[in-house]
Amino acid sequence: MQTGRCSMAWLLLNRPDEAQNQLTLATQTLGDGFHLPHVQAAIAQVNIDLYVGAAAVASQRLLDAWPTIEQTGVMRLQQPRVELNLLRGRTLLADTAQSDRLRAARALGDEMLKEGAGWAAALGHLVRAAVFVWSRDDDATIAELVRAEEELTAAGMIGHLHVARLRRGTLEGGGGGLARAEAARDMLRDLGATDPDRLAAHMLPWPA
Secondary structure (H helix, E strand, C coil): CCCHHHHHHHHHCCCHHHHHHHHHHHHCCCCCCCCHHHHHHHHHHHHHHHHCCCHHHHHHHHHHHHHHHHHCCHHHCHHHHHHHHHHHHHHHHHCCCCCCHHHHHHHHHHHHHCCCCHHHHHHHHHHHHHHHHHCCCHHHHHHHHHHHHHHHHHHCCHHHHHHHHHHHHHHHCHHHHHHHHHHHHHHHHHCCCCCHHHHHHHHCCCCC
């Protein structure tokens, strides 16, 4: 409960220090070797790194851990495979110093589209949208966000849905777009996010 996806609870509350404290306590119980609990701890740590703006640290940490993560066999299972590929994509998007990061992130988004699951495709469209916006292709970005919103709605992924709506509304601008973005912020607050814009930047790194 102190690692993996659960660690996001403290980040939703904008309490990364508490997330780190809880993870530190958890890692003291992990023991030797590298197994599924170690994968969950690595996921939590990379998420914390990303949230506090240490993208280069997150990128290197995930790169170092990746061969061992693969050796656990967890990548043979669809849900952790997609979630880990999403984490890789977010890390690439956030680490602007990395060369060729957009091509690599686009490839991960494409892989998610091929998973044969609507929820995975939704996340793939989000990653692709971020790649296009960093490439300054607003039309392609909006098209990917619309596709993502459709899949996210069908899958009931409400948090990600409102991140997508916030991004699209801000990008489209005008009265309607800005109103859509503000409504998405309100919904994210209702879901527990203390700082919706910081959470959106964490879940889907985006140029300022």
